[in-house]
Amino acid sequence: MSNLSATSWNNSLSVTKYFVKDVSRRLEIDEHLALELKRAGYSHVELTKSPVGTRVVIYAAKPGMVIGRRGQSIRDLTKVLEDKFHIENPQLSVANIEVPEQDPKVVASQVSQALQRGVHFRRAAYWAIQRVMESQALGVEITIRGKLTTERSRFEKFKAGYLPRVGDPVLKSVKTAVADVQLKQGLFGINVRILPPQIDYIDKPIMLTPPAETARQPAAPAKEVEPVSAPEAVVEVETTAGDVAVVVEDKEEVETGDS
Numbered sequence: 001m002s003n004l005s006a007t008s009w010n011n012s013l014s015v016t017k018y019f020v021k022d023v024s025r026r027l028e029i030d031e032h033l034a035l036e037l038k039r040a041g042y043s044h045v046e047l048t049k050s051p052v053g054t055r056v057v058i059y060a061a062k063p064g065m066v067i068g069r070r071g072q073s074i075r076d077l078t079k080v081l082e083d084k085f086h087i088e089n090p091q092l093s094v095a096n097i098e099v100p101e102q103d104p105k106v107v108a109s110q111v112s113q114a115l116q117r118g119v120h121f122r123r124a125a126y127w128a129i130q131r132v133m134e135s136q137a138l139g140v141e142i143t144i145r146g147k148l149t150t151e152r153s154r155f156e157k158f159k160a161g162y163l164p165r166v167g168d169p170v171l172k173s174v175k176t177a178v179a180d181v182q183l184k185q186g187l188f189g190i191n192v193r194i195l196p197p198q199i200d201y202i203d204k205p206i207m208l209t210p211p212a213e214t215a216r217q218p219a220a221p222a223k224e225v226e227p228v229s230a231p232e233a234v235v236e237v238e239t240t241a242g243d244v245a246v247v248v249e250d251k252e253e254v255e256t257g258d259s
Helices: 002-036 063-067 069-083 104-116 121-134 168-172
Strands: 042-049 054-060 090-096 139-146 154-161 175-182 187-195 235-241 244-250
Touching: 002 042, 002 069, 042 104, 054 063, 063 069, 063 090, 069 090, 104 121, 104 139, 104 175, 104 187, 121 139, 121 154, 121 187
Parallel strands: 054 090
Antiparallel strands: 042 054, 139 154, 139 187, 175 187, 235 244
């Protein structure tokens, strides 16, 4: 029994070492590509093993810069993956990111490049937030750490929209990325968190639109009423002519006296 348990322990340990080694190699490849393809808007890479070789898919905002002129850049990357990272028969392909403004890694890379060009950190953060919100994202938060204005290190947060802090939506929906850049003041760190659109969560506010008002029917034009003449007043006046009482009907004046 002891021999069987020792064998199973060794097998499990070897499997664990294999997966740890595989994950560490993927992280090294991701860091190398992020450094080499910074200007191309690199996002992430997918590695899939097959009987023929290893399929490598690179996601970037500018695929043309990854491929290079006449495919020279992608051939150089293939050679590096074979020689440095020992990937058997790598088959590289480049995929375009549909909305680069909603990818936190691309946004963090853009902010770091802006800081390298000498742009003020607040201006770079507000510029990135404006682009993210214009892409219909629900919320974004950018945190910049380092010696921002003084010799003492501190951080500033810039946020817009709705962004949950805790709970299941944070683990499933919020995308996070971290980047760093070396400046004269020291090392700056950039943390970007983005909540993409069309995400369902419990406390999502719903905007109800009021019902459309029914168009009022225009009132029918009033019929012209023919003018009606006022009734003629009939005045009855009783007079006496001699000994006989006479009733005289007159419209305008009342005549009195002997007939």
